[in-house]
Amino acid sequence: MTWNGRVPGPMIRVRQDDTVTLTVRSAAANQRPHCVDIHAVYGSGGGAMATIMPPGGSRRLFFECTYPGTFIYHCAVMGMDERISRGMFGMVLVEPHEGLPAVDREFYLGQHELYTREPFGSRGLLHFDFAAMAREEPNFVLFNGMVEGLTSGGLGAMRAKVGETVRIFMVNGGPNLNSSFLPVGNVWKGCWPQGALANSPLNYVQTQSVAPGSCFVGEMELPVPESIKLVDHALSRVARKGLLAELVVDGAPDPALFREAG
Ligand SMILES: [Cu+2]
Incomplete structure (x- = not known):
């Protein structure tokens, strides 16, 4: 009920107009299906249906990040409130073309x-x-x-x-x-x-x-x-x-x- 064992899940950091190929795998020891809905993409359910996988499964999703901002991704199978509560959420950062200003x-x-x-x-x-x-x-x-x-x-x-x-x-x-x-x-x-x-x-x-x-x-x-x-x-x-x-x-x-x- 986490992404890579972490809460929040790993930050996915890209630049506006980057294309992303995302591979998601579900550990064989899992008991329930998972998927990922990404708010940074145009597409049905943010990729939820295209990534739904059983325990031990693997799916691959291609998308282009056409607009900048920071966006949540989260598991979106039935009972998604429980999945998110347990920790299945993270962030996609799409930096604008010029990048973010430098900070320390x-x-x-x-x-x-x-x-x-x-x-x-x-x-x-x-x-x-x-x-x-x-x-x-x-x-x-x-x-x-x-x-x-x-x-x-x-x-x-x-x-x-x-x-x-x-x-x-x-x-x-x-x-x-x-x-x-x-x-x-x-x-x-x-x-x-x-x-x-x-x-x-x-x-x-x-x-x-x-x-x-x-x-x-x-x-x-x-x-x-x-x-x-x-x-x-x-x-x-x-x-x-x-x-x-x-x-x-x-x-x-x-x-x-x-x-x-x-
Ligand atoms: Cu899940």
Whole structure:
């Protein structure tokens, strides 16, 4: 129920007008069919029918990326909400002809929610709760499939240095919840709502809505050392459901911009 064992699935990064031949394989040990619906393509179901395969199967899809932007891909067989909840989603980045502006670092996040019979904080094998999913009441909301995984207290924060520029790619798999995406202690200096790169960016945005089944691209400047918390500002998801990522910025302070004053 993942792509290459990862949540989100691997980022597919191409340039506008590139042609792509995508091969998808389903492990023989799988029990159910899978397929992939790619929002970056013109074609029936985004390729869903052309890629449906049984356990052990393999399919190949040809498509041309004629328009730029960032787009979700996800499994789209019957029960696709469960597949996406479990982690079968990822991002296709189609850079415009001229490419994206240079930045020092890029990061890739995927938000999704998990519905389990066991309460938040439970460890070990948990069981999927279809009734909770139908009510859209998850007990886990996560970045990259982990409870606070990308933080100093988890597997380790993302890191950058004062004076650098960073770009955050975020895909919201959902399947159901909108994300109110904010960098605490910073601002989206430039961002593209819905990851729609054909348009001019919005400047100095605090919280940007990222719908399930869409993406987001945002850039930050890093003038001071700090710990930037990347959150969904529906904060119960942060306080009680595991959703947090951290970007630690190392470097010299700039007291003219920020200092304790008493
Ligand atoms: Cu699937």
